[in-house]
Structure formats: structure tokens, C-alpha cells
Amino acid sequence: MTEHIEAGAYTFAYLDEQTKRMIRRAILKGIAVPGYQVPFASREMPMPYGWGTGGVQVTAACLVPEDRLKVIDQGADDTTNAVSIRRFFQRTAGVATTEATTEATVIQTRHRIPETPLKAGQILVYQVPIPEPLRFLEPRETETRKMHELEEYGLMHVKLYEDIARHGQIATSYAYPVKVEGRYVMDPSPIPRFDNPKLSGNPAIQLFGAGREQRIYALPPWTEVVSLDFDDHPFQTSKAPHDCDLCGAQDSYLDEVITDDQGGRMFVCSDTDFCEGRRAKGHAGRLGGDQKSSKTFANSFEGIWPGTEGAR
Amino acid sequence: MYVAVKGGERAIDNAHQWLAEERRGDPAVPELTIPQIREQMALAVNRVMAEGSLYDPDLAALAIKQARGDLIEAVFLIRAYRTTLPRLAGSRPVDTGAMAVDRRISATFKDLPGGQVLGPTFDYTHRLLDFALMAEGEAPVARELPPEAPAARVPHVTSFLNRDGLIETATPSDATPPDLTREPMELPADRALRLQALTRGDEGFVLSLAYSTQRGYGRTHAFVGELRIGTVAVEVEIPELGFAVEIGEIELTECETVNQFKGSRTEPPQFTRGYGLVMGQSERKAIAMSLVDRSLRWQELGEDFTGAPAQDEEFVLMHCDNIQATGFLEHIKLPHYVDFQAELELVRRLRAEAAAMREAAE
Numbered sequence: 233m234t235e236h237i238e239a240g241a242y243t244f245a246y247l248d249e250q251t252k253r254m255i256r257r258a259i260l261k262g263i264a265v266p267g268y269q270v271p272f273a274s275r276e277m278p279m280p281y282g283w284g285t286g287g288v289q290v291t292a293a294c295l296v297p298e299d300r301l302k303v304i305d306q307g308a309d310d311t312t313n314a315v316s317i318r319r320f321f322q323r324t325a326g327v328a329t330t331e332a333t334t335e336a337t338v339i340q341t342r343h344r345i346p347e348t349p350l351k352a353g354q355i356l357v358y359q360v361p362i363p364e365p366l367r368f369l370e371p372r373e374t375e376t377r378k379m380h381e382l383e384e385y386g387l388m389h390v391k392l393y394e395d396i397a398r399h400g401q402i403a404t405s406y407a408y409p410v411k412v413e414g415r416y417v418m419d420p421s422p423i424p425r426f427d428n429p430k431l432s433g434n435p436a437i438q439l440f441g442a443g444r445e446q447r448i449y450a451l452p453p454w455t456e457v458v459s460l461d462f463d464d465h466p467f468q469t470s471k472a473p474h475d476c477d478l479c480g481a482q483d484s485y486l487d488e489v490i491t492d493d494q495g496g497r498m499f500v501c502s503d504t505d506f507c508e509g510r511r512a513k514g515h516a517g518r519l520g521g522d523q524k525s526s527k528t529f530a531n532s533f534e535g536i537w538p539g540t541e542g543a544r
Numbered sequence: 545m546y547v548a549v550k551g552g553e554r555a556i557d558n559a560h561q562w563l564a565e566e567r568r569g570d571p572a573v574p575e576l577t578i579p580q581i582r583e584q585m586a587l588a589v590n591r592v593m594a595e596g597s598l599y600d601p602d603l604a605a606l607a608i609k610q611a612r613g614d615l616i617e618a619v620f621l622i623r624a625y626r627t628t629l630p631r632l633a634g635s636r637p638v639d640t641g642a643m644a645v646d647r648r649i650s651a652t653f654k655d656l657p658g659g660q661v662l663g664p665t666f667d668y669t670h671r672l673l674d675f676a677l678m679a680e681g682e683a684p685v686a687r688e689l690p691p692e693a694p695a696a697r698v699p700h701v702t703s704f705l706n707r708d709g710l711i712e713t714a715t716p717s718d719a720t721p722p723d724l725t726r727e728p729m730e731l732p733a734d735r736a737l738r739l740q741a742l743t744r745g746d747e748g749f750v751l752s753l754a755y756s757t758q759r760g761y762g763r764t765h766a767f768v769g770e771l772r773i774g775t776v777a778v779e780v781e782i783p784e785l786g787f788a789v790e791i792g793e794i795e796l797t798e799c800e801t802v803n804q805f806k807g808s809r810t811e812p813p814q815f816t817r818g819y820g821l822v823m824g825q826s827e828r829k830a831i832a833m834s835l836v837d838r839s840l841r842w843q844e845l846g847e848d849f850t851g852a853p854a855q856d857e858e859f860v861l862m863h864c865d866n867i868q869a870t871g872f873l874e875h876i877k878l879p880h881y882v883d884f885q886a887e888l889e890l891v892r893r894l895r896a897e898a899a900a901m902r903e904a905a906e
Binding site: 242246247248271272273274275276277278280281282283285305306307310311312313314315316342343344361372373374399400401403405406407422423424425426444446470471472485486487488502 | 552553555556620623624626627628630725726727728729730731732858862867868870871872873874875878879880881882883885886887888889890893894897
């Protein structure tokens with residue numbers, strides 16, 4: 233079906249060169265004005281809006297044949313949508329791919345920043361569903377653009393204050409708003425607030441693409457990014473209060489996995505590359521003593537799964 | 545479930561193979577051909593062309609076959625294909641006054657130059673299932689009458705009203721219209737951009753908005769001045785030649801509504817216009833579009849904003865595209881465990897704090 237894209241039937245990385253140039257211009261403008269949402273004429277891609285079309289277009293405009301691409305969704309390389317997007321670029325751009333954060337030159341991500349610190353020269357491309365941090369306070373684009381122009385962010389502070397009045401703390405756990413270089417309030421995409429500190433002073437280029445909403449924005453390397461807070465209620469990160477059950481990491485963001493219907497559960501790193509790297513170095517958590525990689529661990533379940541032929 | 549989400553690559557392959565098999569259905573039943581769909585599912589083909597913004601009946605038929613009859617999925621296939629096509633030229637404005645009409649009706653005048661032509665319509669059919677079609681009999685043949693000399697031009701009803709000053713003048717413009725497939729949509733939009741968004745918008749959404757204006761949410765008192773369906777020539781100016789060349793014909797449905805207008809401080813009472821133009825035979829959409837177009841013009845005509853959804857340009861334009869809507873709606877079935885985990889952790893913490901406070905109070 234749509235899987236059979238013949239080599240040579242489309243230009244490198246699918247988009248035609250005019251479109252890539254248009255996107256690169258938007259990216260450059262975004263880098264010149266960090267945190268500002270640049271409108272761009274988003275194209276219809278062969279995957280649905282809301283499934284990473286903005287990130288895919290930004291990646292397509294950044295890729296060169298020498299690149300090594302990593303794609304993650306929820307921190308993992310082998311979630312279905314990450315697999316689908318990686319395959320799309322393997323097929324249309326023929327670039328090398330990797331699961332190792334350190335080896336990648338371009339990383340497209342949905343909802344996470346890798347645990348392994350990024351380096352200068354790397355590009356991190358975020359998929360963004362709703363680029364406007366003020367959207368759920370003011371539904372009209374015509375109004376929110378004006379608010380950004382006038383640096384009128386009082387509404388956001390009122391929202392955060394109301395959180396504190398009601399819950400005793402700021403009750404925003406992901407897509408936690410940030411201020412970029414003291415100017416624009418920006419939505420960091422739905423990353424958990426655990427990841428927010430990694431946005432700031434990062435040596436990599438961070439690009440954000442929202443396809444359906446037709447916006448691109450950017451953080452050039454070493455940009456100062458501050459999570460919004462109050463002096464008496466400073467920003468705090470949060471994660472599940474556990475260690476990874478496979479690699480024992482105490483400082484990585486965790487997925488919760490239900491293991492039975494009796495309340496049994498385990499916590500594992502959401503960043504699969506980070507977790508496997510630690511286990512390869514001999515670290516082990518509560519359930520990770522057999523030194524299998526997390527993927528092998530997962531595949532070991534497949535024996536009881538009808539119709540599968542075991543680990544590849 | 546840990547397995548299901550980590551088995552990504554092979555799961556996708558297997559799912560797509562299964563899908564291909566399901567698409568084909570029972571192999572004992574002959575496979576549908578593209579010409580069969582194009583000829584016998586013509587209105588579905590028309591809808592896919594209109595909302596896909598690509599006039600190609602064969603590709604639309606292919607998309608319908610590949611999408612197993614899911615028309616929004618078919619529109620999506622066409623849109624994704626359209627992205628890859630180069631833009632070679634812009635055509636001259638099509639002249640619907642020179643349309644070779646199959647159908648042309650007016651609800652405002654009993655008879656008029658060019659005549660009332662009922663054409664191939666479902667109107668006045670009794671909606672009774674025709675079991676003869678199940679028996680797969682011979683193709684029905686319409687009775688042929690001796691051909692009348694076709695009118696060279698079928699003038700628009702609104703032009704008669706215009707001559708008497710009874711309807712607002714639509715000022716012609718040679719300005720290149722904006723194109724939301726090439727430029728990001730910026731609001732406020734002008735009328736041309738609104739019409740482009742509506743003509744490729746979801747038929748169901750535009751229909752419901754139009755219906756809401758009839759029921760009082762932004763009432764526009766529309767009469768169907770005229771509805772016409774037929775083919776028009778598409779001409780492209782060739783700069784090297786210095787004249788326009790006809791490159792083909794397309795079928796269009798055009799609807800012009802005549803709407804009440806009481807007049808304002810600056811304008812004497814006169815009728816106003818709503819306009820709908822859709823590729824293919826798609827009269828429900830064209831009528832609905834003309835009602836929504838008229839409703840969105842409240843500001844220009846000095847009317848009040850009553851808060852009706854169909855008056856709200858940003859609401860209408862940002863939500864009428866079914867490919868954007870379905871993509872974003874369906875994306876919530878993608879994994880969200882990172883965000884959900886963040887919420888879970890927050891709710892657990894808030895509950896623990898609430899419990900601690902309750903204990904302290906007791």
C-alpha cells in the first residue's frame with residue numbers, strides 16, 4: 233500500500249527543494265528570534281496531522297545525506313510511531329539511522345528530551361501539537377499573537393497563581409511553559425516538566441515544528457530558558473519516586489508498567505537507549521539482574537504471544 | 545502490554561498485511577476496478593476531489609478503493625499526493641456564465657433566461673430502495689429528446705437583480721487570490737481565502753454550520769438564487785504565445801444565494817450575496833458553503849456579531865479541514881505514557897498531601 237515508495241520517485245527527504253527552502257527560512261527566522269512562533273506554509277505529509285508532521289517537515293529540511301538520524305517517541309526508539317517516522321526517512325532520504333543518542337546528528341522526538349546530554353552539532357527536533365502556550369487560556373490566535381507582541385503574559389501568571397491557590401502548587405506536569413531569553417513565553421511541547429531544565433543552556437540546536445498549526449520555533453545553542461514560577465513557589469521537576477527496575481538509574485524519567493491485575497507494577501526508564509547503555513555497563517535494577525537489554529526483556533514476553541516468532 | 549508497544553516494527557508490517565487482505569475482502573467476489581468506482585461512485589469521487597483539492601477522477605477513485613471507501617482517508621491520500629506536485633501555472637478565472645449546464649435551477653424566479661433545467665438529481669425521487677439494482681440488470685437508459693439549441697451563455701440570476709440595483713454589486717478584481725496551501729493562513733482572512741477554505745472544507749462540517757444559520761444561530765435568510773452544475777473550460781495564459789490556451793474541462797457546482805438585508809446607516813436596503821463553488825457535482829456542499837460565506841460577511845456588511853459559530857471566522861476556518869481534524873483527533877491513540885505518567889505522579893502527590901492535611905486536622 234502506501235509503504236511502497238519507490239526510490240527516486242520523490243526528491244531527497246520527500247519534500248521538493250522549494251518547500252525545503254521555505255522551511256529553512258522559517259527555521260532561520262526562528263533561530264534569530266528564539267521562542268517566537270514563525271508561521272510557515274506547512275505541507276500535507278503522507279502521515280496524519282497530529283502525528284509529527286511538523287517535526288517531519290523540520291527534519292526533512294535539516295537532513296543532509298551524511299546525517300545519522302534517531303527518532304524517539306515517549307523516549308523510546310521502537311514505539312510504533314517512531315518506527316514509522318524513522319522508516320519514512322530511511323525510505324525517502326536513505327540516511328543512516330541509529331538508536332544511540334551520542335551517535336545521532338539529528339534526533340526527532342515526541343514528548344521527551346534524551347537523558348544523555350546533547351552535544352554541539354546535534355539538532356533536536358520536537359514534534360509539537362499545540363505551539364501556543366496561551367491557547368488554553370485564550371482560544372483565539374488573533375488574540376494570542378497580540379499578547380506575544382505586547383509581551384502581555386499576565387494571564388499565564390494568573391493561571392499559575394490559581395493553581396497554587398487551589399492545589400498548593402503549580403499543577404502543570406507536562407508542556408510546562410517557559411520564558412526564552414527573558415522575552416517570549418514558549419510551549420516546550422508536551423515533555424514532562426522533568427525535562428524542562430535540559431532546555432536551557434543546551435549546546436545542541438533545538439527546533440520545534442507544529443505542522444497542523446503551521447508554526448516553527450527554535451532555541452539556538454546556549455539559550456537561556458526559564459520555567460515560569462514565583463519567588464515563593466520555585467519551579468520543581470518531578471518524576472515517579474522510584475529507581476529504574478531494569479538499570480537501577482535513580483535520575484532518569486520512568487514509565488510505569490502494569491505487570492498483573494493485582495496492583496503489580498514496575499518502573500523502567502522511558503529513554504530506552506539510556507537504559508540499555510547503563511545495563512550494558514553492568515548496572516542492574518530490581519528486576520534487571522539477568523543483564524538482558526530492555527528490548528530483549530520485552531521480547532522475552534513474545535513466547536507467550538500467539539503468532540510471533542520470537543526475538544529477531 | 546509492554547510487549548505490544550515495544551514490538552513496533554514487526555507489528556506495523558503485520559498490521560499492514562492484514563489491512564491489505566481486509567481491503568480486498570472475499571477473493572471469491574470480483575475486485576472493484578477504478579473505472580467502476582469512477583463511473584458508478586461518481587459522487588464519492590467528486591467529494592474526494594473537492595476536499596482533496598485535486599481534480600483527477602481516476603486518482604480519486606483509486607484513493608477510494610485504497611481507503612476501503614473511507615472518504616476522509618481517501619481525501620487524505622489525495623492531499624498527500626498533491627503535496628508532491630509542482631505548480632506549473634495559474635489558470636484564468638473560469639467563466640461559469642459560459643458553463644455547459646447539466647442542471648440549473650432558480651428558487652427565486654419561476655422562469656428566466658437560460659431556463660430551469662432539472663438535470664440528473666435525487667430531488668423528487670422517492671427514497672425507496674430499488675431492489676432491481678440488486679439483481680444487477682441492464683443499464684437503464686434515459687429517454688432522449690430532440691436536442692434543443694444549447695444556450696451559448698446562461699446568465700446569472702444575480703445579474704438581473706444587479707441591473708436594478710436590488711443586490712449588492714460584486715466588484716470584480718484581478719488581484720491574485722491568496723492560497724492557503726502555499727502560504728500559512730493568517731487571520732483575519734479576506735473573502736477569497738475564506739471561500740478557498742470552505743470549498744475544501746469537510747462537507748459535514750460546512751453542512752452543519754449552514755444548518756445552524758437556518759435555525760437561528762446567525763440567521764441570513766437565504767434564497768437559492770441559482771444553483772448550476774456543468775462543465776467549464778480551464779484556460780491558461782501562455783506568456784510565450786501571448787494568448788490563453790484551453791487545457792481541459794472540469795465539472796463544477798455553483799450556488800449563489802440571495803439574502804435579505806435591511807440596510808444600515810451607510811447602505812440602503814438591498815439584497816446581499818452568498819457564494820458557493822465546489823469541484824464536481826456536489827450541490828449540498830455548494831449550497832451550504834454559500835450560506836456560511838454569507839454568514840461570515842457580517843462585519844463587511846455592518847451587521848451585528850451575535851456570537852453564532854457560523855459568524856466566527858476563526859472558529860470556522862480553523863476547524864473546517866477534515867484532514868487536520870481527523871489527524872489531531874486520532875493522534876490521541878498514540879502513546880502518551882510520558883505525559884500520563886507526569887499527570888499520575890502529580891495526582892498521587894496531590895492526593896497524598898490532601899490526605900496528610902486531613903489527618904493533621906483530625
